[in-house]
Amino acid sequence: MDGSRDDAGDELTFEEYFRLRRDRVRRSAYLLCGDWHRADDLAQTAFVRLHRRWNSVRDPLAVDAYLRKTLVRAMIDETRRPWRRERFVADAPEPDGRSRSGAADGGHADEVATRHTLVEALRRVPPRQRAVLVLRFLDGLDVAATAEALGCREGTVKSQCSAGLATLRTLLGGELDDLRPAG
Amino acid sequence: MRAMDDKQLADLFRAAADEAAAGAPPPRFDHDAVLAGSHRMARRQRATVAVAVAAMAVIGAGAVFSGVLRGPSPTSALAERPPASDRSTSSGNAPTEGITSGGAVPGNAPGAPVAGVAPVPGAAPGPAPQMAPAPYAAKSAPHADALNAAPGDAPLAADSADPSARSKVLADPGGCTGPDPRVYTQLTVVLPEVRSAIPHAVAGGCAPGGAGVAVEVEDAGATGTLVAVLTPPTVSPAVPPETPTQLTATARTPSGGLVRLTAAGAGPGGIPYRPRLPQLAAALAAHL
Numbered sequence: 001m002d003g004s005r006d007d008a009g010d011e012l013t014f015e016e017y018f019r020l021r022r023d024r025v026r027r028s029a030y031l032l033c034g035d036w037h038r039a040d041d042l043a044q045t046a047f048v049r050l051h052r053r054w055n056s057v058r059d060p061l062a063v064d065a066y067l068r069k070t071l072v073r074a075m076i077d078e079t080r081r082p083w084r085r086e087r088f089v090a091d092a093p094e095p096d097g098r099s100r101s102g103a104a105d106g107g108h109a110d111e112v113a114t115r116h117t118l119v120e121a122l123r124r125v126p127p128r129q130r131a132v133l134v135l136r137f138l139d140g141l142d143v144a145a146t147a148e149a150l151g152c153r154e155g156t157v158k159s160q161c162s163a164g165l166a167t168l169r170t171l172l173g174g175e176l177d178d179l180r181p182a183g
Numbered sequence: 184m185r186a187m188d189d190k191q192l193a194d195l196f197r198a199a200a201d202e203a204a205a206g207a208p209p210p211r212f213d214h215d216a217v218l219a220g221s222h223r224m225a226r227r228q229r230a231t232v233a234v235a236v237a238a239m240a241v242i243g244a245g246a247v248f249s250g251v252l253r254g255p256s257p258t259s260a261l262a263e264r265p266p267a268s269d270r271s272t273s274s275g276n277a278p279t280e281g282i283t284s285g286g287a288v289p290g291n292a293p294g295a296p297v298a299g300v301a302p303v304p305g306a307a308p309g310p311a312p313q314m315a316p317a318p319y320a321a322k323s324a325p326h327a328d329a330l331n332a333a334p335g336d337a338p339l340a341a342d343s344a345d346p347s348a349r350s351k352v353l354a355d356p357g358g359c360t361g362p363d364p365r366v367y368t369q370l371t372v373v374l375p376e377v378r379s380a381i382p383h384a385v386a387g388g389c390a391p392g393g394a395g396v397a398v399e400v401e402d403a404g405a406t407g408t409l410v411a412v413l414t415p416p417t418v419s420p421a422v423p424p425e426t427p428t429q430l431t432a433t434a435r436t437p438s439g440g441l442v443r444l445t446a447a448g449a450g451p452g453g454i455p456y457r458p459r460l461p462q463l464a465a466a467l468a469a470h471l
Contacts, residue, residue, distance in 0.1 A: 030207065044220060118199045137189070138197060
Protein backbone atom coordinates (compact mmCIF):
# COMPACT_ATOMS: atom_id res chain seq x y z
CA MET A 1 0.00 0.00 0.00
CA ASP A 2 2.72 2.40 1.02
CA GLY A 3 4.68 1.49 -2.04
CA SER A 4 1.77 2.12 -4.36
CA ARG A 5 1.12 5.41 -2.62
CA ASP A 6 4.77 6.33 -3.13
CA ASP A 7 4.54 5.32 -6.76
CA ALA A 8 1.46 7.47 -7.22
CA GLY A 9 3.22 10.37 -5.55
CA ASP A 10 6.28 9.89 -7.72
CA GLU A 11 4.14 9.77 -10.82
CA LEU A 12 2.41 12.99 -9.84
CA THR A 13 5.75 14.63 -9.26
CA PHE A 14 7.07 13.44 -12.57
CA GLU A 15 3.95 14.71 -14.32
CA GLU A 16 4.44 18.09 -12.72
CA TYR A 17 8.10 18.15 -13.65
CA PHE A 18 7.20 17.15 -17.20
CA ARG A 19 4.63 19.94 -17.44
CA LEU A 20 7.16 22.52 -16.25
CA ARG A 21 10.05 21.40 -18.39
CA ARG A 22 8.55 20.17 -21.64
CA ASP A 23 8.63 23.43 -23.56
CA ARG A 24 12.10 24.27 -22.42
CA VAL A 25 13.40 20.86 -23.41
CA ARG A 26 11.66 21.12 -26.76
CA ARG A 27 13.34 24.45 -27.35
CA SER A 28 16.76 23.06 -26.58
CA ALA A 29 16.06 20.07 -28.75
CA TYR A 30 15.04 22.34 -31.59
CA LEU A 31 18.29 24.25 -31.42
CA LEU A 32 20.13 20.98 -31.31
CA CYS A 33 18.51 19.51 -34.41
CA GLY A 34 16.77 22.43 -36.17
CA ASP A 35 13.57 20.51 -36.83
CA TRP A 36 10.47 20.48 -34.62
CA HIS A 37 9.47 16.91 -35.42
CA ARG A 38 12.88 15.60 -34.56
CA ALA A 39 12.96 17.91 -31.58
CA ASP A 40 9.78 16.30 -30.28
CA ASP A 41 11.26 12.85 -30.80
CA LEU A 42 14.43 13.79 -28.95
CA ALA A 43 12.54 15.43 -26.11
CA GLN A 44 10.21 12.48 -25.73
CA THR A 45 13.14 10.09 -25.70
CA ALA A 46 14.79 12.15 -22.98
CA PHE A 47 11.63 12.23 -20.86
CA VAL A 48 11.06 8.49 -21.30
CA ARG A 49 14.57 7.72 -20.11
CA LEU A 50 14.17 10.14 -17.25
CA HIS A 51 10.96 8.40 -16.22
CA ARG A 52 12.80 5.09 -16.15
CA ARG A 53 15.28 6.61 -13.70
CA TRP A 54 12.85 8.86 -11.88
CA ASN A 55 12.89 6.91 -8.62
CA SER A 56 16.68 6.97 -8.42
CA VAL A 57 17.19 10.65 -9.26
CA ARG A 58 15.88 12.86 -6.47
CA ASP A 59 17.90 16.07 -6.58
CA PRO A 60 16.14 18.57 -8.90
CA LEU A 61 19.48 19.80 -10.20
CA ALA A 62 20.51 16.24 -10.89
CA VAL A 63 17.22 15.68 -12.69
CA ASP A 64 17.86 18.65 -14.97
CA ALA A 65 21.42 17.52 -15.60
CA TYR A 66 20.28 14.00 -16.43
CA LEU A 67 17.64 15.29 -18.79
CA ARG A 68 20.14 17.54 -20.59
CA LYS A 69 22.67 14.75 -20.84
CA THR A 70 20.07 12.37 -22.22
CA LEU A 71 18.90 14.93 -24.72
CA VAL A 72 22.27 15.83 -26.19
CA ARG A 73 23.40 12.22 -26.28
CA ALA A 74 20.20 11.20 -28.01
CA MET A 75 20.85 13.89 -30.59
CA ILE A 76 24.46 12.82 -31.12
CA ASP A 77 23.45 9.15 -31.32
CA GLU A 78 20.78 9.96 -33.84
CA THR A 79 23.16 11.86 -36.08
CA ARG A 80 25.40 8.77 -36.17
CA ARG A 81 22.70 6.63 -37.69
CA PRO A 82 23.37 6.16 -41.39
CA TRP A 83 19.84 7.08 -42.51
CA ARG A 84 19.90 10.27 -40.43
CA ARG A 85 23.55 11.17 -40.83
CA GLU A 86 23.85 14.89 -41.27
CA ARG A 87 25.95 16.51 -43.93
CA PHE A 88 27.63 19.77 -43.25
CA VAL A 89 28.22 22.49 -45.75
CA ALA A 90 30.45 25.46 -45.63
CA ASP A 91 28.01 27.75 -47.42
CA ALA A 92 26.35 30.30 -45.24
CA PRO A 93 22.57 29.99 -45.06
CA GLU A 94 20.65 32.69 -46.82
CA PRO A 95 18.28 34.66 -44.60
CA ASP A 96 14.71 34.15 -45.77
CA GLY A 97 12.58 36.81 -47.40
CA ARG A 98 11.00 37.93 -44.15
CA SER A 99 14.37 38.58 -42.65
CA ARG A 100 15.66 40.34 -45.68
CA SER A 101 12.62 42.51 -45.97
CA GLY A 102 12.79 43.16 -42.26
CA ALA A 103 16.42 44.06 -42.51
CA ALA A 104 15.44 46.93 -44.65
CA ASP A 105 13.09 48.19 -41.92
CA GLY A 106 15.69 48.88 -39.35
CA GLY A 107 17.56 47.49 -36.33
CA HIS A 108 14.82 45.27 -34.92
CA ALA A 109 14.42 43.55 -38.24
CA ASP A 110 18.15 43.01 -38.31
CA GLU A 111 18.03 41.31 -34.95
CA VAL A 112 15.20 39.05 -36.05
CA ALA A 113 17.10 38.11 -39.17
CA THR A 114 20.22 37.48 -37.15
CA ARG A 115 18.45 35.13 -34.73
CA HIS A 116 16.85 33.26 -37.59
CA THR A 117 20.16 33.00 -39.35
CA LEU A 118 21.77 31.74 -36.15
CA VAL A 119 19.25 28.89 -35.92
CA GLU A 120 19.83 28.01 -39.54
CA ALA A 121 23.58 28.16 -39.16
CA LEU A 122 23.49 25.97 -36.07
CA ARG A 123 22.04 23.16 -38.15
CA ARG A 124 25.24 23.18 -40.17
CA VAL A 125 27.57 22.95 -37.22
CA PRO A 126 28.82 19.44 -36.43
CA PRO A 127 26.66 17.74 -33.76
CA ARG A 128 29.13 17.72 -30.88
CA GLN A 129 30.12 21.34 -31.46
CA ARG A 130 26.44 22.21 -31.71
CA ALA A 131 25.73 20.45 -28.44
CA VAL A 132 28.51 22.37 -26.74
CA LEU A 133 27.20 25.68 -28.04
CA VAL A 134 23.63 24.94 -26.97
CA LEU A 135 24.64 23.75 -23.54
CA ARG A 136 27.00 26.64 -22.99
CA PHE A 137 24.94 29.54 -24.35
CA LEU A 138 21.32 28.41 -24.29
CA ASP A 139 21.29 26.36 -21.10
CA GLY A 140 23.96 28.53 -19.51
CA LEU A 141 26.20 25.72 -18.30
CA ASP A 142 29.81 26.34 -17.44
CA VAL A 143 32.61 24.36 -19.00
CA ALA A 144 32.65 21.74 -16.25
CA ALA A 145 28.91 21.09 -16.38
CA THR A 146 29.03 20.93 -20.16
CA ALA A 147 31.85 18.41 -20.00
CA GLU A 148 29.87 16.32 -17.53
CA ALA A 149 26.78 16.39 -19.73
CA LEU A 150 28.72 15.33 -22.80
CA GLY A 151 30.92 12.85 -20.98
CA CYS A 152 34.15 14.41 -22.07
CA ARG A 153 36.99 16.52 -20.65
CA GLU A 154 36.79 20.24 -20.05
CA GLY A 155 39.56 20.81 -22.55
CA THR A 156 37.46 19.09 -25.16
CA VAL A 157 34.54 21.37 -24.34
CA LYS A 158 36.72 24.45 -24.75
CA SER A 159 38.11 23.28 -28.06
CA GLN A 160 34.69 22.21 -29.32
CA CYS A 161 33.21 25.53 -28.25
CA SER A 162 35.93 27.44 -30.00
CA ALA A 163 35.58 25.31 -33.11
CA GLY A 164 31.80 25.64 -33.04
CA LEU A 165 31.95 29.41 -32.85
CA ALA A 166 34.52 29.47 -35.60
CA THR A 167 32.22 27.34 -37.72
CA LEU A 168 29.34 29.70 -37.02
CA ARG A 169 31.50 32.66 -37.90
CA THR A 170 32.48 31.02 -41.13
CA LEU A 171 28.87 30.20 -41.96
CA LEU A 172 27.46 33.56 -41.00
CA GLY A 173 30.19 35.74 -42.32
CA GLY A 174 29.49 39.36 -41.43
CA GLU A 175 25.91 38.78 -40.32
CA LEU A 176 26.93 38.55 -36.69
CA ASP A 177 29.47 40.33 -34.68
CA ASP A 178 32.74 38.54 -34.15
CA LEU A 179 31.59 35.29 -32.56
CA ARG A 180 34.28 34.79 -30.04
CA PRO A 181 33.72 34.54 -26.32
CA ALA A 182 35.36 37.44 -24.59
CA GLY A 183 38.11 36.47 -22.24
CA MET B 184 34.91 43.88 -35.04
CA ARG B 185 34.29 43.45 -31.36
CA ALA B 186 34.23 40.13 -29.57
CA MET B 187 30.95 39.07 -28.05
CA ASP B 188 31.12 38.04 -24.42
CA ASP B 189 29.46 34.94 -23.03
CA LYS B 190 26.43 36.89 -21.86
CA GLN B 191 25.84 38.41 -25.26
CA LEU B 192 26.20 35.03 -26.88
CA ALA B 193 23.78 33.52 -24.37
CA ASP B 194 21.30 36.31 -24.99
CA LEU B 195 21.54 35.76 -28.69
CA PHE B 196 21.01 32.03 -28.38
CA ARG B 197 18.05 32.45 -26.02
CA ALA B 198 16.47 35.06 -28.20
CA ALA B 199 16.84 32.79 -31.18
CA ALA B 200 15.36 29.87 -29.26
CA ASP B 201 12.49 31.94 -27.93
CA GLU B 202 11.71 33.25 -31.37
CA ALA B 203 11.76 29.76 -32.78
CA ALA B 204 9.56 28.51 -29.96
CA ALA B 205 7.04 31.28 -30.63
CA GLY B 206 6.31 29.83 -34.01
CA ALA B 207 6.65 26.20 -32.95
CA PRO B 208 3.92 23.66 -33.67
CA PRO B 209 2.14 22.14 -30.67
CA PRO B 210 4.07 19.30 -29.06
CA ARG B 211 3.40 15.87 -30.47
CA PHE B 212 3.74 14.08 -27.15
CA ASP B 213 2.26 14.41 -23.69
CA HIS B 214 2.68 12.84 -20.31
CA ASP B 215 0.72 9.74 -21.27
CA ALA B 216 2.92 9.20 -24.29
CA VAL B 217 5.99 9.40 -22.09
CA LEU B 218 4.51 6.86 -19.67
CA ALA B 219 3.62 4.53 -22.53
CA GLY B 220 7.13 4.85 -23.91
CA SER B 221 8.60 4.16 -20.51
CA HIS B 222 6.52 1.03 -20.05
CA ARG B 223 7.39 -0.10 -23.55
CA MET B 224 11.07 0.32 -22.79
CA ALA B 225 10.68 -1.61 -19.54
CA ARG B 226 9.00 -4.48 -21.37
CA ARG B 227 11.74 -4.48 -23.99
CA GLN B 228 14.43 -4.58 -21.33
CA ARG B 229 12.70 -7.45 -19.55
CA ALA B 230 12.37 -9.32 -22.83
CA THR B 231 16.04 -8.74 -23.58
CA VAL B 232 17.04 -10.06 -20.19
CA ALA B 233 14.75 -13.07 -20.59
CA VAL B 234 16.20 -13.86 -24.02
CA ALA B 235 19.73 -13.53 -22.67
CA VAL B 236 18.97 -15.82 -19.75
CA ALA B 237 17.27 -18.34 -22.05
CA ALA B 238 20.23 -18.26 -24.41
CA MET B 239 22.63 -18.83 -21.54
CA ALA B 240 20.49 -21.70 -20.28
CA VAL B 241 20.40 -23.31 -23.73
CA ILE B 242 24.16 -22.93 -24.11
CA GLY B 243 24.75 -24.35 -20.65
CA ALA B 244 22.39 -27.25 -21.22
CA GLY B 245 24.07 -27.97 -24.53
CA ALA B 246 27.48 -27.98 -22.91
CA VAL B 247 26.32 -30.31 -20.17
CA PHE B 248 24.53 -32.58 -22.63
CA SER B 249 27.53 -32.81 -24.92
CA GLY B 250 29.70 -33.57 -21.90
CA VAL B 251 27.36 -36.39 -20.87
CA LEU B 252 27.38 -37.81 -24.38
CA ARG B 253 31.14 -37.82 -24.53
CA GLY B 254 31.38 -39.54 -21.18
CA PRO B 255 34.29 -39.35 -18.80
CA SER B 256 37.69 -38.77 -20.26
CA PRO B 257 40.13 -41.67 -20.40
CA THR B 258 42.19 -40.01 -17.73
CA SER B 259 39.31 -39.75 -15.33
CA ALA B 260 38.22 -43.29 -16.11
CA LEU B 261 41.70 -44.47 -15.33
CA ALA B 262 41.78 -42.48 -12.15
CA GLU B 263 38.48 -43.95 -11.05
CA ARG B 264 39.65 -47.49 -11.63
CA PRO B 265 40.79 -49.12 -8.45
CA PRO B 266 44.33 -50.39 -8.32
CA ALA B 267 44.98 -53.93 -9.40
CA SER B 268 45.66 -54.98 -5.87
CA ASP B 269 42.27 -53.65 -4.79
CA ARG B 270 40.55 -55.40 -7.65
CA SER B 271 42.16 -58.69 -6.86
CA THR B 272 41.34 -58.29 -3.22
CA SER B 273 37.73 -57.41 -3.71
CA SER B 274 36.79 -59.62 -6.58
CA GLY B 275 39.15 -62.43 -5.88
CA ASN B 276 37.44 -63.63 -2.75
CA ALA B 277 35.07 -65.97 -4.49
CA PRO B 278 37.60 -67.96 -6.48
CA THR B 279 40.00 -68.07 -3.59
CA GLU B 280 37.27 -69.55 -1.46
CA GLY B 281 36.66 -71.99 -4.28
CA ILE B 282 40.25 -73.03 -4.18
CA THR B 283 40.11 -73.54 -0.48
CA SER B 284 36.91 -75.54 -0.58
CA GLY B 285 38.03 -77.54 -3.55
CA GLY B 286 41.31 -78.24 -1.91
CA ALA B 287 43.26 -77.38 -5.02
CA VAL B 288 45.52 -74.89 -3.31
CA PRO B 289 45.20 -75.35 0.39
CA GLY B 290 46.56 -72.71 2.60
CA ASN B 291 45.69 -69.75 0.42
CA ALA B 292 43.88 -67.03 2.24
CA PRO B 293 40.97 -65.22 0.62
CA GLY B 294 42.19 -62.56 -1.63
CA ALA B 295 45.70 -63.94 -1.73
CA PRO B 296 47.75 -63.82 -4.92
CA VAL B 297 48.34 -66.69 -7.26
CA ALA B 298 48.68 -70.03 -5.62
CA GLY B 299 52.22 -71.04 -5.10
CA VAL B 300 53.61 -67.56 -5.37
CA ALA B 301 54.55 -65.52 -2.40
CA PRO B 302 52.10 -62.82 -1.40
CA VAL B 303 52.77 -59.47 -2.95
CA PRO B 304 52.32 -56.79 -0.35
CA GLY B 305 51.91 -53.60 -2.23
CA ALA B 306 53.61 -54.98 -5.24
CA ALA B 307 50.95 -54.15 -7.75
CA PRO B 308 49.63 -50.72 -7.13
CA GLY B 309 48.33 -48.66 -9.96
CA PRO B 310 45.74 -49.37 -12.58
CA ALA B 311 45.47 -52.77 -14.10
CA PRO B 312 45.06 -53.02 -17.86
CA GLN B 313 41.43 -52.88 -18.62
CA MET B 314 41.35 -55.75 -21.08
CA ALA B 315 43.73 -58.11 -19.47
CA PRO B 316 41.67 -59.84 -16.79
CA ALA B 317 38.41 -59.90 -18.65
CA PRO B 318 38.81 -62.69 -21.20
CA TYR B 319 41.01 -64.55 -18.89
CA ALA B 320 38.42 -64.62 -16.19
CA ALA B 321 35.54 -65.40 -18.47
CA LYS B 322 37.10 -68.17 -20.46
CA SER B 323 38.87 -69.70 -17.55
CA ALA B 324 35.85 -69.74 -15.32
CA PRO B 325 35.69 -73.53 -15.23
CA HIS B 326 39.23 -73.74 -13.94
CA ALA B 327 39.33 -70.48 -12.10
CA ASP B 328 39.82 -72.35 -8.88
CA ALA B 329 43.23 -73.35 -10.09
CA LEU B 330 44.43 -69.97 -11.24
CA ASN B 331 42.68 -67.39 -9.10
CA ALA B 332 40.92 -65.77 -11.98
CA ALA B 333 38.85 -62.71 -11.35
CA PRO B 334 35.31 -63.94 -11.94
CA GLY B 335 33.09 -60.93 -12.07
CA ASP B 336 34.89 -59.22 -14.87
CA ALA B 337 33.14 -58.92 -18.19
CA PRO B 338 34.31 -61.07 -21.06
CA LEU B 339 36.18 -59.48 -23.90
CA ALA B 340 34.18 -59.29 -27.08
CA ALA B 341 37.20 -59.67 -29.31
CA ASP B 342 38.28 -63.04 -30.55
CA SER B 343 41.31 -64.47 -28.88
CA ALA B 344 43.22 -64.36 -32.12
CA ASP B 345 42.47 -60.72 -32.75
CA PRO B 346 45.89 -59.21 -33.53
CA SER B 347 44.81 -55.71 -32.52
CA ALA B 348 43.77 -56.99 -29.14
CA ARG B 349 47.08 -58.77 -28.80
CA SER B 350 49.05 -55.71 -29.68
CA LYS B 351 47.03 -53.67 -27.24
CA VAL B 352 47.67 -56.14 -24.50
CA LEU B 353 51.35 -56.23 -25.32
CA ALA B 354 51.47 -52.48 -25.01
CA ASP B 355 50.82 -52.87 -21.31
CA PRO B 356 53.61 -52.03 -18.95
CA GLY B 357 54.16 -55.67 -18.12
CA GLY B 358 55.48 -56.98 -14.85
CA CYS B 359 52.73 -58.11 -12.58
CA THR B 360 50.21 -55.44 -13.43
CA GLY B 361 49.71 -56.81 -16.92
CA PRO B 362 50.90 -59.50 -19.27
CA ASP B 363 54.63 -59.11 -19.47
CA PRO B 364 55.70 -58.66 -23.12
CA ARG B 365 59.13 -60.18 -22.58
CA VAL B 366 57.85 -63.31 -20.91
CA TYR B 367 55.12 -63.67 -23.50
CA THR B 368 57.52 -63.21 -26.40
CA GLN B 369 59.88 -65.84 -25.09
CA LEU B 370 56.98 -68.14 -24.38
CA THR B 371 55.95 -67.90 -28.03
CA VAL B 372 59.50 -68.84 -28.96
CA VAL B 373 59.47 -72.04 -26.99
CA LEU B 374 55.77 -72.70 -27.61
CA PRO B 375 54.86 -71.20 -31.00
CA GLU B 376 51.18 -72.24 -30.81
CA VAL B 377 50.47 -69.63 -28.14
CA ARG B 378 51.04 -66.87 -30.67
CA SER B 379 47.33 -66.99 -31.53
CA ALA B 380 46.29 -66.62 -27.90
CA ILE B 381 45.70 -63.38 -26.12
CA PRO B 382 48.13 -62.87 -23.29
CA HIS B 383 46.62 -61.91 -19.96
CA ALA B 384 47.91 -60.70 -16.67
CA VAL B 385 48.56 -63.27 -14.03
CA ALA B 386 45.55 -63.10 -11.77
CA GLY B 387 46.44 -62.07 -8.29
CA GLY B 388 49.82 -60.72 -9.27
CA CYS B 389 53.17 -62.23 -8.55
CA ALA B 390 56.22 -61.65 -6.43
CA PRO B 391 57.76 -58.19 -6.16
CA GLY B 392 59.87 -57.49 -9.21
CA GLY B 393 58.38 -60.47 -10.97
CA ALA B 394 56.69 -60.67 -14.34
CA GLY B 395 54.28 -63.07 -15.84
CA VAL B 396 51.75 -63.91 -18.47
CA ALA B 397 48.78 -66.23 -18.74
CA VAL B 398 47.42 -67.72 -21.97
CA GLU B 399 44.70 -70.15 -22.79
CA VAL B 400 46.00 -73.22 -24.56
CA GLU B 401 44.90 -76.46 -26.14
CA ASP B 402 47.20 -79.39 -26.38
CA ALA B 403 46.09 -82.68 -27.90
CA GLY B 404 42.54 -82.32 -26.69
CA ALA B 405 43.48 -80.94 -23.32
CA THR B 406 42.36 -77.35 -22.81
CA GLY B 407 43.33 -75.07 -20.02
CA THR B 408 45.55 -72.23 -19.02
CA LEU B 409 49.27 -71.87 -19.05
CA VAL B 410 50.81 -69.39 -16.66
CA ALA B 411 54.45 -68.38 -16.89
CA VAL B 412 55.94 -66.39 -14.05
CA LEU B 413 59.48 -65.09 -13.78
CA THR B 414 60.63 -64.38 -10.25
CA PRO B 415 63.85 -62.47 -9.51
CA PRO B 416 66.70 -64.34 -7.80
CA THR B 417 66.26 -62.47 -4.56
CA VAL B 418 62.77 -63.79 -4.04
CA SER B 419 61.90 -67.34 -3.06
CA PRO B 420 58.37 -67.91 -4.26
CA ALA B 421 56.25 -70.73 -3.04
CA VAL B 422 55.53 -73.30 -5.69
CA PRO B 423 51.95 -74.47 -5.79
CA PRO B 424 51.51 -78.13 -5.05
CA GLU B 425 50.56 -80.52 -7.77
CA THR B 426 46.89 -81.38 -8.02
CA PRO B 427 44.90 -83.56 -10.40
CA THR B 428 44.09 -80.55 -12.53
CA GLN B 429 47.21 -78.47 -12.13
CA LEU B 430 50.87 -79.09 -12.65
CA THR B 431 53.81 -76.75 -12.07
CA ALA B 432 57.33 -76.94 -13.39
CA THR B 433 60.15 -74.64 -12.39
CA ALA B 434 63.54 -73.81 -13.87
CA ARG B 435 66.31 -71.37 -13.13
CA THR B 436 67.29 -68.69 -15.59
CA PRO B 437 70.94 -68.02 -16.34
CA SER B 438 70.79 -65.01 -14.09
CA GLY B 439 69.40 -67.00 -11.20
CA GLY B 440 65.76 -66.09 -11.52
CA LEU B 441 63.08 -68.67 -11.21
CA VAL B 442 60.68 -69.51 -14.00
CA ARG B 443 57.48 -71.16 -12.88
CA LEU B 444 55.31 -72.67 -15.58
CA THR B 445 51.90 -73.78 -14.36
CA ALA B 446 49.43 -75.63 -16.55
CA ALA B 447 45.86 -76.04 -15.40
CA GLY B 448 43.40 -78.29 -17.16
CA ALA B 449 39.91 -77.03 -17.77
CA GLY B 450 38.24 -80.08 -19.26
CA PRO B 451 38.19 -83.82 -19.37
CA GLY B 452 41.27 -83.93 -21.54
CA GLY B 453 43.54 -83.41 -18.58
CA ILE B 454 46.38 -80.98 -18.12
CA PRO B 455 47.78 -79.52 -21.32
CA TYR B 456 51.49 -80.00 -21.97
CA ARG B 457 51.70 -82.26 -18.98
CA PRO B 458 54.58 -84.37 -20.27
CA ARG B 459 56.50 -81.46 -21.77
CA LEU B 460 56.02 -78.96 -19.02
CA PRO B 461 59.49 -79.37 -17.39
CA GLN B 462 61.17 -79.05 -20.77
CA LEU B 463 59.11 -76.01 -21.63
CA ALA B 464 59.98 -74.42 -18.32
CA ALA B 465 63.65 -75.09 -18.86
CA ALA B 466 63.56 -73.74 -22.39
CA LEU B 467 61.73 -70.63 -21.28
CA ALA B 468 64.16 -70.12 -18.44
CA ALA B 469 67.03 -70.38 -20.88
CA HIS B 470 65.56 -67.58 -22.94
CA LEU B 471 64.91 -65.35 -19.95
